[in-house]
Amino acid sequence: MLLERTLGEKIRVRVTPADDLWDAQIDTTQVDDALVNLAINARDAIPEGGTLVIECANAVLFGDNAAHHPEVESGEYVMLAVSDSGTGMSADTIARAFEPFFTTKAEGKGTGLGLSQVFGWVKQSGGHIKIYSELDHGTTIKLYLPRAITHTEPAQLPRLHEPITMGDQKILLVEDNPNVRRSVVRQLTQLGYTPIEAENGDTAFAKVEEGVEFDLLLTDVVMPGGMNGYELADKVRQLRPGTPVLFTSGYTELAETSRDMPQIGRLVSKPYSQQDPGRAIRAALGDVAEEGPS
Numbered sequence: 001m002l003l004e005r006t007l008g009e010k011i012r013v014r015v016t017p018a019d020d021l022w023d024a025q026i027d028t029t030q031v032d033d034a035l036v037n038l039a040i041n042a043r044d045a046i047p048e049g050g051t052l053v054i055e056c057a058n059a060v061l062f063g064d065n066a067a068h069h070p071e072v073e074s075g076e077y078v079m080l081a082v083s084d085s086g087t088g089m090s091a092d093t094i095a096r097a098f099e100p101f102f103t104t105k106a107e108g109k110g111t112g113l114g115l116s117q118v119f120g121w122v123k124q125s126g127g128h129i130k131i132y133s134e135l136d137h138g139t140t141i142k143l144y145l146p147r148a149i150t151h152t153e154p155a156q157l158p159r160l161h162e163p164i165t166m167g168d169q170k171i172l173l174v175e176d177n178p179n180v181r182r183s184v185v186r187q188l189t190q191l192g193y194t195p196i197e198a199e200n201g202d203t204a205f206a207k208v209e210e211g212v213e214f215d216l217l218l219t220d221v222v223m224p225g226g227m228n229g230y231e232l233a234d235k236v237r238q239l240r241p242g243t244p245v246l247f248t249s250g251y252t253e254l255a256e257t258s259r260d261m262p263q264i265g266r267l268v269s270k271p272y273s274q275q276d277p278g279r280a281i282r283a284a285l286g287d288v289a290e291e292g293p294s
Contacts, residue, residue: 010049045086132250169215201227221249
């Protein structure tokens with residue numbers, strides 16, 4: 001693979017294609033250029049070596065899952081993600097990452113134009129770009145490229161209005177980003193659930209130790225400081241065996257294949273619509289019902 005030669009032997013490249021992937025309405029040459037730009041940035045973030053994952057998937061974006069991103073239009077997209085297991089970015093760096101000439105690299109090591117060029121191309125194509133990153137955990141950059149609609153394959157946007165699965169259980173919600181947490185609280189409430197909020201793993205576990213009652217743990221995987229979502233789920237299950245767990249993460253492929261991930265929960269990839277957690281919550285609660293007594 002050309003990228004493997006470009007990135008060097010220290011970086012393992014894994015490609016995760018999708019079955020029945022839609023066509024995207026984009027210039028393939030620009031896709032190649034974007035992949036090279038993102039891969040080189042990832043290489044520089046893992047100088048000692050690591051993993052780079054390229055993945056594709058069909059994605060349906062909704063207005064509600066992008067409440068704090070009003071520029072995102074609801075519709076069908078092809079998602080192309082590049083993830084690395086590198087040093088990650090601070091919130092300040094993420095906020096400026098798409099600015100022309102902005103770079104955190106040493107002088108002479110980069111122009112600061114790579115991400116801004118990718119951003120400009122994606123926006124000109126009618127798409128959306130999102131960065132998920134935490135210091136010392138890695139980075140995922142997701143490109144959402146508009147689906148190409150042909151006369152023989154009409155758009156399937158009615159799926160945006162599929163029935164939503166409701167419930168009435170209490171859910172311990174753990175999410176460090178306050179904007180995302182507010183959005184998820186609103187979604188869960190509209191689905192009939194009662195959310196119990198916690199801004200990090202330590203706060204959530206303190207609630208568990210205090211005896212707070214809940215029916216399912218819904219937790220982000222990567223949270224700054226303290227325990228991560230996997231560690232939290234493991235500790236909760238030690239106190240309350242059989243507790244249903246649902247993970248959320250912007251790091252789709254890397255998160256799902258993490259060697260630290262306990263086999264005790266499903267994962268919903270961000271950004272997600274109201275339908276996504278609705279179905280996943282019912283499935284997670286169903287898993288417990290299906291397990292029954294051992």
